[in-house]
Amino acid sequence: MDVNERNKFIEGHFGLVHSCCRRFTGKGIEYDDLFQAGSIGLIKAADGFDESRNVCFSTYAVPVILGEIKRLFRDGGSVKVSRGLKELSLKTTAVREKLQKTLSREPTIQEIAEVLSVSEEEIAQALDAARPTISLSEKGDDGEENGVADIPVDYNDEIINKLTVGEIRRMLGDNDWRIIGLRFFKGSTQQETANALGMTQVQVSRRERAILKELKDKFA
Secondary structure (H helix, E strand, O other): OOHHHHHHHHHOOHHHHHHHHHOOOOOOOOHHHHHHHHHHHHHHHHHHOOHHHOOOHHHHHHHHHHHHHHHHHHOOOOOOOOHHHHHHHHHHHHHHHHHHHHHOOOOOHHHHHHHHOOOHHHHHHHHHHHOOOOOOEEEOOOOOEEEEOOOOOOOOOOOHHHOOHHHHHHHOOHHHHHHHHHHHHOOOOHHHHHHHHOOOHHHHHHHHHHHHHHHHHHHO
């Protein structure tokens, strides 16, 4: 598959990473770091997966993801980036900025790769390494945690997956049902859900957590 297809495939399976990370929460390493390590495992699994073996991707990927997370604990809780990737990341950033000025637009991965004479996959990895870490825990002006970062969710969340649509609908009020429907069955982000329901993202985040806790207490 090409780079775009590969990236979409990986992004479509981030739910596996979240599921694996939950097993290690509260064990001394921040969720952000767990997710970063798990994402590395997901990328390795995507690159190494062989469809001809007739094995479900999740069956293959979960052990790889867990392996990277466990390695994080063995390494003392830090995700390490190789020196070579760091150097390529710096070069990639410099070339990207130069091409932006020359082309008056955002350069493609292929264009950057041609300048540096490396593969498009290496450039994609270098760009990922250059990104600042995004905290999955956001805080408001009052200093309180507002919830998780605004990202789409996989509808196969471990709690939701245990319940039928009918069971969830019977338990929830109309607004709560709309929140869960948009977030877990349609894959909307918290901001998209907030816009649809006339709420703020913080309100959606807090209410979503409360709903999931209620469901977990009753069915977990």
